Amino acid sequence: MPTTNLISKSLGNILVQSGNGAPDHVADKGSYYTNIDTGTLFINIDGTATGWGPLSKIAYAQMTVTDNATEIAPGSLNQWQSTTSLTWVEKENNGLTFSSGTLKPRTGKSGTFLIILAGCIKLDPSFGSTYGYDIGVSKTGAGPTKDLIGSAQVGPGVDLASIGVIGYITLTTSDTISVAMRNTTSTTPNQLLYQASLIMYRVGD
Amino acid sequence: MGILTQQSVGDIIYYLIDDMAPAISGTTGDVAISTLGGGVFTCDEDYTWSPYINDKAFGSIFAFDHADASFAPTTGSWFNMNSVGTTTTWSATTETQGFTLKNPTGTGTGTAFQLDSDRVGRYLAMSQHSFNGTNARWNDFLIAPIINNFISTTYNGGSQGTQNPGTIDDVNNMFATEIYDMDSRDLDYAFLSYNRFATESAGTATFDRRHNKLSMMLIDQPVIFRENGVSEDFTTNGWTVVNDSTNAWVMGTGTTFSGGGTSMYISDDGSTYNYDNSIAQVSHFYKDITFPLNLDSSPELRFYYNSDGEITFDYGKIYFGPVTGMTPTAGTELANTYQIGLNEYQGQATFSGETITLGSSSQLAGETKRLVFSWVNDGVSGTQPPMAIDSLRIHFFNGIYIAPPPAGIDIFNETWETGSMSAWTVTNNVTNQWEVGTAVVETGTYGVYGSDDGGTTSGYDASAFVSHFYRDIVIPSSATTSEVTLTFSWNCNMDDNGAGATQYDYGTCNIIATGTTPAANTEVSIVLASAGGNGRINQTGANIGKFNADYRYGGTYSNIWFTEIIDLSAYIGQTKRLVFSYKGDGAAPQDLAPAFAIDNISLSYQPLA
Numbered sequence: 085m086p087t088t089n090l091i092s093k094s095l096g097n098i099l100v101q102s103g104n105g106a107p108d109h110v111a112d113k114g115s116y117y118t119n120i121d122t123g124t125l126f127i128n129i130d131g132t133a134t135g136w137g138p139l140s141k142i143a144y145a146q147m148t149v150t151d152n153a154t155e156i157a158p159g160s161l162n163q164w165q166s167t168t169s170l171t172w173v174e175k176e177n178n179g180l181t182f183s184s185g186t187l188k189p190r191t192g193k194s195g196t197f198l199i200i201l202a203g204c205i206k207l208d209p210s211f212g213s214t215y216g217y218d219i220g221v222s223k224t225g226a227g228p229t230k231d232l233i234g235s236a237q238v239g240p241g242v243d244l245a246s247i248g249v250i251g252y253i254t255l256t257t258s259d260t261i262s263v264a265m266r267n268t269t270s271t272t273p274n275q276l277l278y279q280a281s282l283i284m285y286r287v288g289d
Numbered sequence: 290m291g292i293l294t295q296q297s298v299g300d301i302i303y304y305l306i307d308d309m310a311p312a313i314s315g316t317t318g319d320v321a322i323s324t325l326g327g328g329v330f331t332c333d334e335d336y337t338w339s340p341y342i343n344d345k346a347f348g349s350i351f352a353f354d355h356a357d358a359s360f361a362p363t364t365g366s367w368f369n370m371n372s373v374g375t376t377t378t379w380s381a382t383t384e385t386q387g388f389t390l391k392n393p394t395g396t397g398t399g400t401a402f403q404l405d406s407d408r409v410g411r412y413l414a415m416s417q418h419s420f421n422g423t424n425a426r427w428n429d430f431l432i433a434p435i436i437n438n439f440i441s442t443t444y445n446g447g448s449q450g451t452q453n454p455g456t457i458d459d460v461n462n463m464f465a466t467e468i469y470d471m472d473s474r475d476l477d478y479a480f481l482s483y484n485r486f487a488t489e490s491a492g493t494a495t496f497d498r499r500h501n502k503l504s505m506m507l508i509d510q511p512v513i514f515r516e517n518g519v520s521e522d523f524t525t526n527g528w529t530v531v532n533d534s535t536n537a538w539v540m541g542t543g544t545t546f547s548g549g550g551t552s553m554y555i556s557d558d559g560s561t562y563n564y565d566n567s568i569a570q571v572s573h574f575y576k577d578i579t580f581p582l583n584l585d586s587s588p589e590l591r592f593y594y595n596s597d598g599e600i601t602f603d604y605g606k607i608y609f610g611p612v613t614g615m616t617p618t619a620g621t622e623l624a625n626t627y628q629i630g631l632n633e634y635q636g637q638a639t640f641s642g643e644t645i646t647l648g649s650s651s652q653l654a655g656e657t658k659r660l661v662f663s664w665v666n667d668g669v670s671g672t673q674p675p676m677a678i679d680s681l682r683i684h685f686f687n688g689i690y691i692a693p694p695p696a697g698i699d700i701f702n703e704t705w706e707t708g709s710m711s712a713w714t715v716t717n718n719v720t721n722q723w724e725v726g727t728a729v730v731e732t733g734t735y736g737v738y739g740s741d742d743g744g745t746t747s748g749y750d751a752s753a754f755v756s757h758f759y760r761d762i763v764i765p766s767s768a769t770t771s772e773v774t775l776t777f778s779w780n781c782n783m784d785d786n787g788a789g790a791t792q793y794d795y796g797t798c799n800i801i802a803t804g805t806t807p808a809a810n811t812e813v814s815i816v817l818a819s820a821g822g823n824g825r826i827n828q829t830g831a832n833i834g835k836f837n838a839d840y841r842y843g844g845t846y847s848n849i850w851f852t853e854i855i856d857l858s859a860y861i862g863q864t865k866r867l868v869f870s871y872k873g874d875g876a877a878p879q880d881l882a883p884a885f886a887i888d889n890i891s892l893s894y895q896p897l898a
Contacts, residue, residue: 091299102299102318118301120318123331125341139329139341144413144508146468176411176468178509178586178686179339192333200415202466248417248464281466285413285508 087117107136123192124289143179143193143286147172148279152206155274158267164220164227167263167277180284186260187284194256196288199232201249201263203280207238208273214239216268217275219247221282224259235268244278252287293324310581311338346408346507348385352378353500387507402505404471411509411686412469419462419499468508511684528576533619536570536666536675546593546640546679554595554677555664564675566603569668573617575661578683580653588653588685590629590645590660596676598635603666605634605676609647612659622665626848634676647683651852700762700773703890705735710758716809718754721873721884731778731850731888738780739796739871739884747883749783749794753875757807759868762892766862773857775826775867777890780850781837782881783873793874796836796885798853800826801866813868821859836885848883857892867892 090103092111099115101107106126107117113131118124126136149172156165168185179193189195205217216237220228232253236245255261263282265275292313293305301318304311311321315332322329330338381390387408530538535557543562545552553574557565564570580588596605608615610627617623630645647653660683664676703712705725715723723737724744730736738747739756764773775798783794799813801823807813817834818824825834838849871885 089299093296093298100296100298100303102301116320118298118318118320118331120300123317123333123339125320125329125331141331141339142342142509143339144411144468176470178411191337192339200413200466202415202464204463246461246463246465248466283413283466283468 109133111136122289138288141193141195141286143189143195143197144284145177145180145182145187146175146281146283147182147185147187148175148281149173149185149277150279152276152278155276156265157274158265158271161271162266162268164222164264164266165275166222166225167265167280170277179286186262187282188260189255189257189286191257193286194259195286196252196254197261198283198285198287199249199251199253199261200283200285201232201234201280202246203248203263204244204246204278205236205238205265206276206278207243208276211273212240213270215270215273217247218266218268219249219277219280220264220266221249221251221253222262222264223253223255225262228264308581310340312581313338342508342510346387346404346410346412347505348388348402349382349502349504350379350385350390350402351382351500351502352380388505402503408471408507409684410471410507410511412471413466413506413508414469414503415464415466415505416501416503417462417464418501509686511686528574531573531575531617531619533570533572535568536564536664537572538574538662538664544595544674544677544679552677552679553662553681555675562674562677564598564603564664564666564671564673566599566666566671567668569620569666571620571622571663571665573619573623573661573663575617575659577612577657577659579657580655580685586686587649588647588683590647590681590683591643592681593640593642593679594634594676595637595640595674596634597638597672597674598666598676599671600633600635602669603635603671603675604664606632606663606665607634607645608661608663609645609658612657615659615661617661617663623661623663638672638674640677640679648849649851650685651854652850700764700892700894701890704733705737705888706733708735710737713758713760715756715758716807717756718752718809720752721749721754721756721871723756723758723869723871729780729848729883729886731780733888736886736888738886747886748881749871749873749884751875751877753810753873755810755812755870755872757809757813757868757870759807759866761803761864762867763864764857764860764862764892764894773861773892773894775855775857775890775892776852778850778852778888779836780848780883780886780888781871782848783837783871783884784876784881793876794837794872794881794884796869796871796887797825797834798827798836798855799824799834799868799870800857800860801868803864803866805866807868807870812872813870821863823865826855826857827853850888861894 087103087105087107087109090101090109092099092101097112097114099111101111101115101117102120103117104119104121106119110131110133111117111128113128113135115128117126117128117136119126124141125139127139128135129137149167149170151170154170156167156169159165170185172185174182179190181188181190199221201219201221203219205219207215214237216235218233218235220233222228232249232251234247234249236247238245253261261282261284263280265277267275291306291308293307295305296303301320302315304313304319304321305324306321307324310323310328311330313321315338317332319332320329321338329341332338379390381388387405388402389405532538536555538553539556539559540551540553541556541560542551543556543560544554554562555564555572557563594605598604606628607630608623608627609629615623615627630643662678708725710723710725717723721739721741724740725735725737726740726744727734728745729738729747737758739749740747741750742748779796781796797812800818801813814824816824818826827834827836838851869887
């Protein structure tokens with residue numbers, strides 16, 4: 085949306101400005117502009133109409149789980165199961181709310197987030213075949229979208245496998261993020277998320 | 290402290306402030322620039338401000354050389370990626386900014402990140418590793434970044450080799466990610482590490498390291514009170530020195546952690562880093578520190594120290610407590626009530642880093658506290674050198690700042706400064722009783738606490754007991770559009786019997802019906818209250834409404850005050866009985882002090898904006 089209701093004041097060789105919408109107007113290099121619709125602050129780096137960039141509003145959080153015992157029943161094949169029943173632990177957090185294996189942006193921190201999920205799954209050695217699993221990042225309890233899923237296979241020779249997921253997701257203050265798993269080759273055995281770390285880092289509005 | 294100047298730009302206002310963070314009732318889009326912390330903030334809604342990050346630091350180190358590693362790690366031990374097998378050649382990507390390569394002690398060349406001097410902060414670390422097993426089977430093979438020889442307790446990348454992998458090409462991949470605090474003045478560094486937990490076959494595991502990479506990115510920077518910064522001048526930064534006759538704190542170049550600038554250290558001649566161990570001495574230096582009203586993370590004290598001395602007799606001590614009642618005098622040790630960190634700083638002949646969490650954000654927000662460093666020696670013998678302090682700073686991370694809303698309407702305040710509990714009814718155990726006294730006080734002269742000696746001290750005996758004090762509260766229906774808040778300070782070091790569900794001795798805060806009289810030696814409730822209902826009402830649900838500092842926060846919290854803020858909006862229009870209780874189960878240990886203590890209770894409601 086183009087800038088409307090632009091109000092500008094000079095401050096030495098730069099301008100300090102406010103208006104509605106993202107900036108798309110010419111201003112002196114180094115000028116500041118605030119989009120009063122979102123509260124986001126921009127700075128102009130080259131004096132052109134396209135030289136605006138938002139300053140990075142800080143928001144990030146990490147939650148982790150380490151559990152070598154609690155298994156989750158897979159339900160039917162390819163059916164996503166929430167891992168929020170596991171004991172997730174909140175680590176560093178600035179701008180998000182943690183609750184029982186979920187993270188949610190606080191007021192003013194909605195926007196687009198970089199999602200990094202690292203984890204490993206484990207198989208009970210008593211199972212003699214090879215089994216595939218997916219781990220994904222769930223938005224507000226829904227099944228993970230294809231861009232936020234990682235896969236791994238475990239079996240008699242390799243019963244511990246690492247999975248990584250990297251992607252972006254846009255969240256409002258009412259959206260939650262959690263981790264889900266599913267069986268992809270058989271409804272047995274149960275799911276065992278041995279360890280995992282989910283990090284969210286806000287990258288833009 | 291507050292707004293230095295402000296300038297309207299249409300519907301928004303630019304504020305120049307001399308607080309660490311804004312405490313302003315702004316409107317969406319307002320901008321605040323701190324002259325004290327250097328931070329830039331914008332207002333998200335009426336009272337809520339967000340900080341921005343200023344500096345950039347990011348990059349990767351990598352190795353791609355198929356180097357063999359052969360080792361038999363012990364369960365639970367971690368190994369530097371480059372400390373086993375063939376030396377791996379590590380490089381930094383050309384995109385790296387804010388880092389240099391470092392060679393940690395005892396490892397190969399250029400194997401780790403080290404921050405540039407001004408890139409202190411919180412880092413997102415991501416690592417990936419691929420390998421090909423060539424000999425033995427190994428299980429639970431984990432990888433994680435390590436910061437300054439500290440590994441997080443959570444390891445997020447794990448994988449496993451295969452049996453007889455030499456006959457097949459069996460490449461495995463691992464991926465790990467963490468958020469770490471790094472401090473360039475600590476000479477922190479980051480590198481990758483292996484760990485092998487349970488093994489199914491004994492012996493050495495050999496594997497081919499295919500590709501290793503560690504990437505890091507600065508995501509948050511702390512607000513820092515730094516003393517040994519550019520000026521490195523304790524004197525002009527407001528520290529007060531209280532020196533004994535000979536062994537005195539001085540600022541000088543007699544010793545320094547980083548090899549340059551100055552430090553604070555004990556000297557017996559005004560400049561040499563040396564103490565006279567033939568005379569008894571006690572010297573101090575201290576400063577009062579005011580924390581932001583809207584503090585949103587736990588401040589940490591970080592510093593480097595040297596202090597050899599003599600165990601029990603010659604040592605350094607550190608204190609952090611209230612300004613009143615903690616004034617150092619030359620030749621006299623302070624009481625241990627507010628001691629923090631190690632019991633004695635001695636036996637350390639080279640500089641070592643120390644990090645101490647000073648308290649939670651709720652404990653310290655808006656508070657002024659006194660930080661004291663002391664040197665003590667008994668004058669009999671002792672080993673040089675005495676204590677030296679360098680690179681001292683207190684830092685915390687900017688969070689979301691919520692400015693204080695307009696003043697609320699009090700329903701009641703209780704500070705105990707009348708020296709009486711006359712506004713309350715007490716039902717006590719025969720021995721362990723609630724008392725007004727001066728033994729455990731957050732502010733002012735009086736507090737209320739559990740005592741088994743009539744209030745002289747706070748504590749409890751070996752009997753099983755419950756004692757209560759209570760009053761009825763009326764939350765008016767006129768508060769229909771308001772937020773009702775119960776606030777009180779508490780202090781409790783009773784027997785926690787370790788963390789978990791088996792806590793035995795603790796305090797509680799309860800809401801019950803007005804027609805119910807709490808009976809001595811019986812808990813009034815054992816479950817958390819539902820919204821607007823009866824039961825325990827503190828909102829940290831995992832603690833089942835129990836107040837016990839060790840249980841709730843871990844560690845030793847002797848005589849530390851915490852502030853509890855409980856939303857009672859669900860009780861609007863109701864008359865209820867507010868009950869504070871403390872309970873002992875009769876099992877050892879008892880008489881851990883203080884027992885449950887309460888000060889500065891207030892119940893108020895806040896008209897919404």
